[in-house]
Amino acid sequence: MSINTVIKKLPEIKSNLKEFREILLANLVMIGEIPAPSFEEERKIKFLMDRFTESAISESNIDDCGNGVGLIKGSVGKKAILVNAHADTVFSAKTDHTMQVTADTITGPGVADNSLGLAVLATLPYLFEQLELKFKNDILLLGGVQSLGRGNLEGIRFFLDNSDFDIKAAICVEGVELGRLSYTSIGMLRGEITCRVPEEYDWSRFGDASAILTLNEVINKINDMRLPKRPRTSVVMGSVHGGTSFNTIAKEATLGFEVRSESEEVVNDVGKTIENIVTEVSSKTGDDVELDIFARRTPGGIPFEHPLNECARTIMSSLDIEPRLAPSTSELAALIDKKIPALTLGITNGDRIHKTDESIVIEPIYNGLTQLLGTLIAIDGGYCE
Amino acid sequence: MTEDTVSDLQKWINENTYHHSQFWDLKKLVEAKEKMGLTISLCLPTLNEEKTIGKEIILFKSELVNRYPLLDEIAVIDSGSEDNTIEVAKTYGADTYLASDILPNLEPKRGKGENLWKAIYQLKGDIIVYVDADISNIHPRFVYGLVAPLIYREEVKYVKAFYDRPLAFSGNVRASGGGRVTEILVRPLFSLFFPELTAIIQPLSGEYAVRREVLEQIAFPIGYGVETSHLIDVYNKFGLQAFAQTDLDKRVHENKPTIDLGKMAFGILQTFLKRAQALDKFQNVDHETILRQFQVTKDQYQQNLIEIVEEERPPMIEIEEYKKKFG
Numbered sequence: 001m002s003i004n005t006v007i008k009k010l011p012e013i014k015s016n017l018k019e020f021r022e023i024l025l026a027n028l029v030m031i032g033e034i035p036a037p038s039f040e041e042e043r044k045i046k047f048l049m050d051r052f053t054e055s056a057i058s059e060s061n062i063d064d065c066g067n068g069v070g071l072i073k074g075s076v077g078k079k080a081i082l083v084n085a086h087a088d089t090v091f092s093a094k095t096d097h098t099m100q101v102t103a104d105t106i107t108g109p110g111v112a113d114n115s116l117g118l119a120v121l122a123t124l125p126y127l128f129e130q131l132e133l134k135f136k137n138d139i140l141l142l143g144g145v146q147s148l149g150r151g152n153l154e155g156i157r158f159f160l161d162n163s164d165f166d167i168k169a170a171i172c173v174e175g176v177e178l179g180r181l182s183y184t185s186i187g188m189l190r191g192e193i194t195c196r197v198p199e200e201y202d203w204s205r206f207g208d209a210s211a212i213l214t215l216n217e218v219i220n221k222i223n224d225m226r227l228p229k230r231p232r233t234s235v236v237m238g239s240v241h242g243g244t245s246f247n248t249i250a251k252e253a254t255l256g257f258e259v260r261s262e263s264e265e266v267v268n269d270v271g272k273t274i275e276n277i278v279t280e281v282s283s284k285t286g287d288d289v290e291l292d293i294f295a296r297r298t299p300g301g302i303p304f305e306h307p308l309n310e311c312a313r314t315i316m317s318s319l320d321i322e323p324r325l326a327p328s329t330s331e332l333a334a335l336i337d338k339k340i341p342a343l344t345l346g347i348t349n350g351d352r353i354h355k356t357d358e359s360i361v362i363e364p365i366y367n368g369l370t371q372l373l374g375t376l377i378a379i380d381g382g383y384c385e
Numbered sequence: 386m387t388e389d390t391v392s393d394l395q396k397w398i399n400e401n402t403y404h405h406s407q408f409w410d411l412k413k414l415v416e417a418k419e420k421m422g423l424t425i426s427l428c429l430p431t432l433n434e435e436k437t438i439g440k441e442i443i444l445f446k447s448e449l450v451n452r453y454p455l456l457d458e459i460a461v462i463d464s465g466s467e468d469n470t471i472e473v474a475k476t477y478g479a480d481t482y483l484a485s486d487i488l489p490n491l492e493p494k495r496g497k498g499e500n501l502w503k504a505i506y507q508l509k510g511d512i513i514v515y516v517d518a519d520i521s522n523i524h525p526r527f528v529y530g531l532v533a534p535l536i537y538r539e540e541v542k543y544v545k546a547f548y549d550r551p552l553a554f555s556g557n558v559r560a561s562g563g564g565r566v567t568e569i570l571v572r573p574l575f576s577l578f579f580p581e582l583t584a585i586i587q588p589l590s591g592e593y594a595v596r597r598e599v600l601e602q603i604a605f606p607i608g609y610g611v612e613t614s615h616l617i618d619v620y621n622k623f624g625l626q627a628f629a630q631t632d633l634d635k636r637v638h639e640n641k642p643t644i645d646l647g648k649m650a651f652g653i654l655q656t657f658l659k660r661a662q663a664l665d666k667f668q669n670v671d672h673e674t675i676l677r678q679f680q681v682t683k684d685q686y687q688q689n690l691i692e693i694v695e696e697e698r699p700p701m702i703e704i705e706e707y708k709k710k711f712g
Contacts, residue, residue: 022443022477026446026448054452099440100437
């Protein structure tokens with residue numbers, strides 16, 4: 001027996017999957033239309049639980065952190081394979097979450113990141129049953145909460161800290177992009193810098209006092225930092241918010257940023273430099289400048305030649321999927337911290353990610369799902385160790 | 386209406402008004418349907434609905450055909466869409482028909498009522514459930530909420546949907562719980578001439594499930610009057626006990642401008658007058674003076690009765706004091 005046994009099964013699995021198109025897409029539409037900003041995923045998890053209950057899987061429950069967990073008992077069941085999808089999206093509950101379906105695409109906020117991933121998770125028990133896929137290992141399905149932004153992977157970390165399962169490998173499912181293969185986490189530090197002008201406005205500083213100007217000073221200084229080329233390091237300035245109108249001086253302005261590096265030491269050094277910049281600008285301007293670091297990742301992961309990684313690449317190549325190797329800062333990082341061999345896989349192609357007209361293409365989903373099922377079968381068969 | 390009739394009406398409302406959540410157990414519903422040997426067809430009348438039709442078919446097929454076989458057929462009956470409605474519907478496995486291809490020997494007419502009427506001929510179900518194709522927050526409840534009273538209660542023949550106001554939605558939406566044409570035209574007309582029919586909370590809703598034995602016996606206006614005519618005709622033939630109604634929560638669709646509602650009201654009024662006249666409703670000069678509106682409290686739907694008597698003064702010239710003053 002080898003990975004080739006798995007590869008031979010894939011064309012049949014892929015062709016059978018087409019029969020279940022409406023089941024998956026209906027789950028996607030229903031999940032997608034439930035708003036779930038981080039910390040408010042309850043209704044989405046409830047939907048996932050209903051699906052698990054309907055499929056009569058061995059056990060399902062919502063843990064103390066709010067994660068939805070389903071267990072499909074394996075025939076041997078000494079170890080478990082974890083399949084994870086984060087339930088939260090970047091959109092607020094006030095956003096209109098109506099999904100639009102055409103013959104080729106589905107459009108709506110969060111459809112790709114990560115309603116599709118969660119819909120796949122919700123559909124897996126049904127697919128296992130219909131395709132008569134049996135596993136030796138336990139299959140753990142985790143709809144994780146509080147993953148994005150300030151959520152800081154709280155859901156999956158809670159699950160890993162508090163579960164007794166012996167997890168031999170894990171797959172994180174993301175809606176896009178098909179071909180995504182992440183197996184390492186980079187070092188990361190995520191935070192916000194907020195500048196505030198004192199409430200008592202000093203007219204003698206006419207034209208000078210503005211939280212935006214102060215933040216601009218901070219941004220310039222961060223931009224002037226010298227970053228090493230090796231290990232590769234970058235500072236992502238992701239968002240800026242500030243002010244209220246054209247003619248009122250901005251009282252508050254905020255920068256959202258991430259420091260990313262292959263080296264944990266460099267991440268920490270850059271973090272300290274940013275702390276110094278904040279102190280310096282604050283004392284120079286007299287404004288209140290606050291640094292809030294709320295998420296950190298340590299670099300790590302499995303090597304390129306790890307059997308799990310090789311297995312995934314072989315399966316992808318048999319399905320004509322071109323692997324796109326990229327490090328991740330998402331749930332994979334929490335698994336890496338626990339020394340669990342893990343991968344992140346994408347299901348289909350998408351467009352306008354994190355915009356309200358975010359969309360996914362339907363046809364490649366069959367390939368994406370086949371890749372996921374193939375990888376699960378391969379892990380279960382022991383071909384990835 | 387006497388006080389007794391009023392309390393009977395409230396009793397009817399209490400006993401025949403459901404919430405879709407009462408029928409959440411689809412397994413049980415399918416078992417009951419199979420035990421009764423019923424077949425159910427879903428008809429989606431369309432005209433340029435490419436934006437919403439795909440989602441409706443996906444949800445109904447997944448939940449009510451594949452998972453729980455409540456529906457025996459899903460059919461789109463199209464009035465000649467110029468967009469991709471038919472292609473999208475076919476992609477997701479619905480049976481698609483052009484209304485003009487059904488009963489081709491009859492002179493073709495264009496209107497939603499035509500599609501609903503031709504569905505009786507084309508579809509095979511003992512029950513036909515009609516759902517508009519422009520609902521953007523579509524959910525399986527739009528079907529199971531309507532067919533369940535027909536499955537569980539043999540005496541019920543016609544189940545009508547009603548909705549709450551879509552408060553949580555932004556954008557171009559309308560409150561369909563008390564639509565403008567319903568409140569301004571239909572409810573006052575029913576209050577005057579068919580007071581029992583005011584027990585139907587949303588007489589103009591486009592979603593209803595009906596037994597074939599009823600559908601085949603009633604006429605269908607092909608335009609705006611179809612829902613109003615159904616209520617009057619079914620009431621006249623089978624009485625109020627043939628009806629039930631289900632709260633389907635929110636329904637979100639595009640708002641219609643007032644000018645379009647004028648056309649709708651005009652069509653409804655024609656249908657209404659034709660029927661009221663045929664039933665001699667204008668002979669009775671002592672018509673009702675109670676307007677029957679609805680108020681929905683937390684768990685109860687209650688009629689709100691308002692006495693409105695339009696008293697009149699004669700022309701001033703007939704008043705003695707006036708004549709004396711102005712000669």
